[in-house]
Amino acid sequence: DTGVSQNPRHKITKRGQNVTFRCDPISEHNRLYWYRQTLGQGPEFLTYFQNEAQLEKSRLLSDRFSAERPKGSFSTLEIQRTEQGDSAMYLCASSPYRGGVDGYTFGSGTRLTVV
Amino acid sequence: DAKTTQPTSMDCAEGRAANLPCNHSTISGNEYVYWYRQIHSQGPQYIIHGLKNNETNEMASLIITEDRKSSTLILPHATLRDTAVYYCIVRGLNTGNQFYFGTGTSLTVIP
Numbered sequence: 175d176t177g178v179s180q181n182p183r184h185k186i187t188k189r190g191q192n193v194t195f196r197c198d199p200i201s202e203h204n205r206l207y208w209y210r211q212t213l214g215q216g217p218e219f220l221t222y223f224q225n226e227a228q229l230e231k232s233r234l235l236s237d238r239f240s241a242e243r244p245k246g247s248f249s250t251l252e253i254q255r256t257e258q259g260d261s262a263m264y265l266c267a268s269s270p271y272r273g274g275v276d277g278y279t280f281g282s283g284t285r286l287t288v289v
Numbered sequence: 290d291a292k293t294t295q296p297t298s299m300d301c302a303e304g305r306a307a308n309l310p311c312n313h314s315t316i317s318g319n320e321y322v323y324w325y326r327q328i329h330s331q332g333p334q335y336i337i338h339g340l341k342n343n344e345t346n347e348m349a350s351l352i353i354t355e356d357r358k359s360s361t362l363i364l365p366h367a368t369l370r371d372t373a374v375y376y377c378i379v380r381g382l383n384t385g386n387q388f389y390f391g392t393g394t395s396l397t398v399i400p
Contacts, residue, residue, distance in 0.1 A: 178332075207387060216376055216390030217333060230387070265332050277323060278388065280332030 178281035180266050186287045187256055194252045195284045199268030206249050207278060208241055209265040210234065217265055223249060224271060256288045293377045298395040301371075307364040309394050311377030314358040320381045322353060323388065324362045326373040333376065333390070336362065367398045 179198040187193050199206045204225050209217035220239070221231045225246035235241075238256075243249040253260055263285050267278035294312040301307040313322065323338040337344055337351045339360075344351045350363040364371055376393040 209390075214392070216374075216392050217388075219387040219389065222387055267332070275321065275338070277325070277335035277338060278333075279335065282330075282332050 178266055178268050178279050180264075180281035180284050182284055183282065184285045184287075186289060189258060189288055190255055192252065192254045193256055193286065194250050195264055195266075195286075197249045197251070197266030197268075197281060199248070199266070200279055201247075203268035203270050203279070204246065205269045205271050206243055207267040207269075208249070208251050209267065209280075211263040211265060211283070212261075220251075253286075256286075258288045261286055261288045293379055293391060295375075295377050295391065295394045297392070298397070300397050300399055301364075301367045303369060303398050303400050304366055307367040307371065307396060307398070309362040309364075309375050309377075309396065310359065311361070312359045313377070313379045316357050316379050317381065320379045322351065322357075322360050323378045323380060324349070324351065325376045325378065325388070325390070326371075327376070327393070328370075328373045336375075367396075369398050369400065372396060372398045 181196045207222040208220040211217040219232050220235050221241050223243040226243050238254045241251045263283040265280055265283045267280040269276050269278045321338050321340050324336040325333040327333040336348050337346055339351045339353055353360045374393040374395050376390050378388050
Protein backbone atom coordinates (compact mmCIF):
# COMPACT_ATOMS: atom_id res chain seq x y z
CA ASP A 175 0.00 0.00 0.00
CA THR A 176 1.47 3.31 -1.04
CA GLY A 177 -0.48 5.64 1.22
CA VAL A 178 -3.51 7.85 0.73
CA SER A 179 -4.34 8.45 -2.90
CA GLN A 180 -6.36 11.41 -4.18
CA ASN A 181 -7.71 11.96 -7.66
CA PRO A 182 -7.57 14.11 -9.61
CA ARG A 183 -4.53 16.12 -8.53
CA HIS A 184 -5.80 19.23 -10.24
CA LYS A 185 -9.24 20.28 -11.37
CA ILE A 186 -10.26 23.46 -13.17
CA THR A 187 -13.96 24.04 -13.49
CA LYS A 188 -16.32 26.81 -14.46
CA ARG A 189 -18.43 28.47 -11.82
CA GLY A 190 -21.74 26.70 -11.41
CA GLN A 191 -20.46 23.26 -12.43
CA ASN A 192 -20.40 20.24 -10.16
CA VAL A 193 -17.14 18.51 -9.28
CA THR A 194 -16.33 15.26 -7.51
CA PHE A 195 -13.07 14.23 -5.89
CA ARG A 196 -12.03 10.75 -4.83
CA CYS A 197 -9.91 9.58 -1.92
CA ASP A 198 -8.55 6.06 -1.44
CA PRO A 199 -7.30 5.67 2.14
CA ILE A 200 -4.75 3.24 3.48
CA SER A 201 -6.61 -0.05 3.34
CA GLU A 202 -6.56 -0.95 7.03
CA HIS A 203 -7.52 2.57 8.20
CA ASN A 204 -11.13 2.82 9.26
CA ARG A 205 -11.19 6.60 9.76
CA LEU A 206 -11.19 9.00 6.83
CA TYR A 207 -11.09 12.80 6.97
CA TRP A 208 -11.60 15.64 4.52
CA TYR A 209 -9.92 19.01 4.93
CA ARG A 210 -9.78 22.17 2.86
CA GLN A 211 -6.79 24.47 2.62
CA THR A 212 -6.65 27.94 1.11
CA LEU A 213 -3.50 29.86 0.31
CA GLY A 214 -1.50 30.85 3.37
CA GLN A 215 -3.78 29.05 5.81
CA GLY A 216 -3.55 25.75 7.59
CA PRO A 217 -5.91 22.93 6.64
CA GLU A 218 -9.50 23.31 7.89
CA PHE A 219 -11.55 20.31 8.94
CA LEU A 220 -14.62 19.51 6.83
CA THR A 221 -15.89 16.06 7.81
CA TYR A 222 -14.88 12.58 8.85
CA PHE A 223 -16.05 8.99 8.57
CA GLN A 224 -15.57 5.94 10.70
CA ASN A 225 -16.04 3.07 8.29
CA GLU A 226 -19.11 4.10 6.26
CA ALA A 227 -20.65 6.33 8.93
CA GLN A 228 -20.20 10.08 8.60
CA LEU A 229 -19.70 11.09 12.24
CA GLU A 230 -19.10 14.83 12.08
CA LYS A 231 -19.49 17.70 9.66
CA SER A 232 -17.97 21.14 10.06
CA ARG A 233 -20.02 24.28 9.59
CA LEU A 234 -17.73 24.90 6.63
CA LEU A 235 -19.48 22.05 4.85
CA SER A 236 -22.35 23.95 3.27
CA ASP A 237 -25.33 22.21 1.70
CA ARG A 238 -23.56 22.34 -1.65
CA PHE A 239 -20.98 19.89 -0.31
CA SER A 240 -21.62 16.21 0.19
CA ALA A 241 -19.28 13.41 1.14
CA GLU A 242 -19.80 9.68 1.00
CA ARG A 243 -17.86 6.60 1.93
CA PRO A 244 -19.82 3.62 0.63
CA LYS A 245 -18.73 0.28 2.10
CA GLY A 246 -16.19 2.04 4.28
CA SER A 247 -13.47 2.05 1.65
CA PHE A 248 -12.88 4.97 -0.74
CA SER A 249 -14.63 8.30 -0.26
CA THR A 250 -15.94 10.97 -2.59
CA LEU A 251 -16.44 14.67 -1.96
CA GLU A 252 -18.85 16.42 -4.29
CA ILE A 253 -19.30 20.16 -4.63
CA GLN A 254 -22.42 21.28 -6.46
CA ARG A 255 -22.81 24.65 -8.18
CA THR A 256 -19.19 25.59 -7.55
CA GLU A 257 -18.32 29.16 -6.58
CA GLN A 258 -15.02 30.98 -6.88
CA GLY A 259 -14.66 30.81 -3.10
CA ASP A 260 -14.49 27.03 -3.37
CA SER A 261 -11.05 27.32 -4.99
CA ALA A 262 -8.72 25.54 -2.59
CA MET A 263 -6.69 22.41 -1.98
CA TYR A 264 -8.91 19.56 -0.78
CA LEU A 265 -7.02 17.13 1.40
CA CYS A 266 -7.98 13.65 2.48
CA ALA A 267 -6.42 11.80 5.39
CA SER A 268 -6.90 8.44 7.03
CA SER A 269 -6.03 6.84 10.33
CA PRO A 270 -6.59 3.64 12.23
CA TYR A 271 -8.79 3.96 15.27
CA ARG A 272 -6.94 2.53 18.22
CA GLY A 273 -8.16 4.75 21.02
CA GLY A 274 -7.73 8.01 19.17
CA VAL A 275 -4.07 8.78 19.71
CA ASP A 276 -2.78 8.00 16.25
CA GLY A 277 -1.86 10.71 13.81
CA TYR A 278 -3.20 10.89 10.30
CA THR A 279 -1.69 10.06 6.95
CA PHE A 280 -2.59 12.71 4.40
CA GLY A 281 -2.82 12.42 0.66
CA SER A 282 -1.30 14.97 -1.68
CA GLY A 283 -4.61 16.72 -2.21
CA THR A 284 -6.77 17.85 -5.11
CA ARG A 285 -6.28 21.46 -6.12
CA LEU A 286 -9.55 22.97 -7.32
CA THR A 287 -9.65 26.16 -9.33
CA VAL A 288 -13.06 27.67 -10.09
CA VAL A 289 -12.99 30.16 -12.94
CA ASP B 290 -9.20 21.87 21.99
CA ALA B 291 -6.52 24.15 23.39
CA LYS B 292 -5.08 26.75 21.04
CA THR B 293 -1.40 26.99 20.23
CA THR B 294 0.92 29.91 19.49
CA GLN B 295 3.89 29.55 17.17
CA PRO B 296 6.28 32.04 15.59
CA THR B 297 5.29 32.87 12.03
CA SER B 298 8.69 32.09 10.55
CA MET B 299 12.20 30.92 11.42
CA ASP B 300 15.49 30.32 9.65
CA CYS B 301 18.03 27.62 10.38
CA ALA B 302 21.45 26.90 8.92
CA GLU B 303 21.81 23.59 7.15
CA GLY B 304 23.34 20.95 9.42
CA ARG B 305 22.41 22.77 12.60
CA ALA B 306 19.59 21.84 14.96
CA ALA B 307 16.27 23.51 14.30
CA ASN B 308 14.31 24.24 17.48
CA LEU B 309 10.67 25.12 16.86
CA PRO B 310 8.77 26.43 19.88
CA CYS B 311 5.07 26.16 20.62
CA ASN B 312 3.03 27.62 23.45
CA HIS B 313 -0.11 25.83 24.60
CA SER B 314 -0.78 27.39 27.97
CA THR B 315 -4.44 26.26 28.10
CA ILE B 316 -3.71 22.60 27.46
CA SER B 317 -5.73 20.22 29.61
CA GLY B 318 -4.61 17.00 31.23
CA ASN B 319 -5.79 14.58 28.57
CA GLU B 320 -4.64 16.57 25.54
CA TYR B 321 -1.69 15.46 23.45
CA VAL B 322 0.76 17.67 21.57
CA TYR B 323 1.18 16.76 17.88
CA TRP B 324 3.51 18.11 15.24
CA TYR B 325 2.94 17.97 11.52
CA ARG B 326 4.82 19.58 8.67
CA GLN B 327 3.78 20.54 5.18
CA ILE B 328 6.17 20.85 2.34
CA HIS B 329 4.99 23.07 -0.48
CA SER B 330 2.19 21.55 -2.59
CA GLN B 331 2.04 18.37 -0.53
CA GLY B 332 -0.30 17.15 2.18
CA PRO B 333 0.76 17.54 5.83
CA GLN B 334 3.07 14.86 7.18
CA TYR B 335 2.83 13.54 10.73
CA ILE B 336 6.09 13.99 12.67
CA ILE B 337 5.62 13.12 16.32
CA HIS B 338 3.29 13.41 19.29
CA GLY B 339 3.51 13.26 23.08
CA LEU B 340 1.56 13.68 26.29
CA LYS B 341 3.99 14.41 29.13
CA ASN B 342 7.28 12.73 28.47
CA ASN B 343 9.83 13.75 25.87
CA GLU B 344 9.61 11.70 22.70
CA THR B 345 12.07 10.88 19.95
CA ASN B 346 11.70 9.14 16.63
CA GLU B 347 13.65 8.94 13.41
CA MET B 348 12.45 12.36 12.31
CA ALA B 349 12.59 14.56 15.39
CA SER B 350 12.50 14.98 19.15
CA LEU B 351 9.68 16.54 21.13
CA ILE B 352 10.46 18.26 24.41
CA ILE B 353 7.43 19.08 26.59
CA THR B 354 7.91 21.30 29.64
CA GLU B 355 7.00 19.90 33.01
CA ASP B 356 3.92 22.14 33.31
CA ARG B 357 3.00 21.10 29.72
CA LYS B 358 2.35 24.71 28.75
CA SER B 359 4.91 24.70 25.99
CA SER B 360 6.91 22.36 23.83
CA THR B 361 9.77 22.38 21.36
CA LEU B 362 10.21 20.31 18.24
CA ILE B 363 13.85 19.61 17.50
CA LEU B 364 15.18 18.60 14.11
CA PRO B 365 18.71 17.58 15.10
CA HIS B 366 20.51 18.17 11.79
CA ALA B 367 18.37 20.28 9.49
CA THR B 368 18.62 19.71 5.75
CA LEU B 369 17.25 21.74 2.86
CA ARG B 370 14.43 19.18 2.57
CA ASP B 371 13.23 20.19 6.04
CA THR B 372 12.10 23.57 4.66
CA ALA B 373 8.37 23.47 5.33
CA VAL B 374 5.53 24.84 7.44
CA TYR B 375 5.46 23.16 10.85
CA TYR B 376 2.18 22.89 12.74
CA CYS B 377 1.89 22.36 16.48
CA ILE B 378 -1.55 21.02 17.43
CA VAL B 379 -3.09 20.10 20.74
CA ARG B 380 -5.81 17.48 20.66
CA GLY B 381 -7.78 15.48 23.16
CA LEU B 382 -9.10 11.99 22.70
CA ASN B 383 -12.78 12.82 22.86
CA THR B 384 -13.11 15.42 20.13
CA GLY B 385 -13.78 13.22 17.14
CA ASN B 386 -10.08 12.99 16.50
CA GLN B 387 -9.94 15.81 13.99
CA PHE B 388 -6.93 18.08 14.09
CA TYR B 389 -7.34 21.83 14.11
CA PHE B 390 -4.40 23.38 12.28
CA GLY B 391 -3.34 26.98 12.82
CA THR B 392 -1.02 28.81 10.46
CA GLY B 393 2.15 27.16 11.76
CA THR B 394 5.81 28.19 11.57
CA SER B 395 7.43 28.52 8.17
CA LEU B 396 10.93 27.09 8.59
CA THR B 397 13.54 27.92 5.99
CA VAL B 398 16.77 25.94 6.05
CA ILE B 399 19.56 28.02 4.61
CA PRO B 400 22.53 26.43 2.80
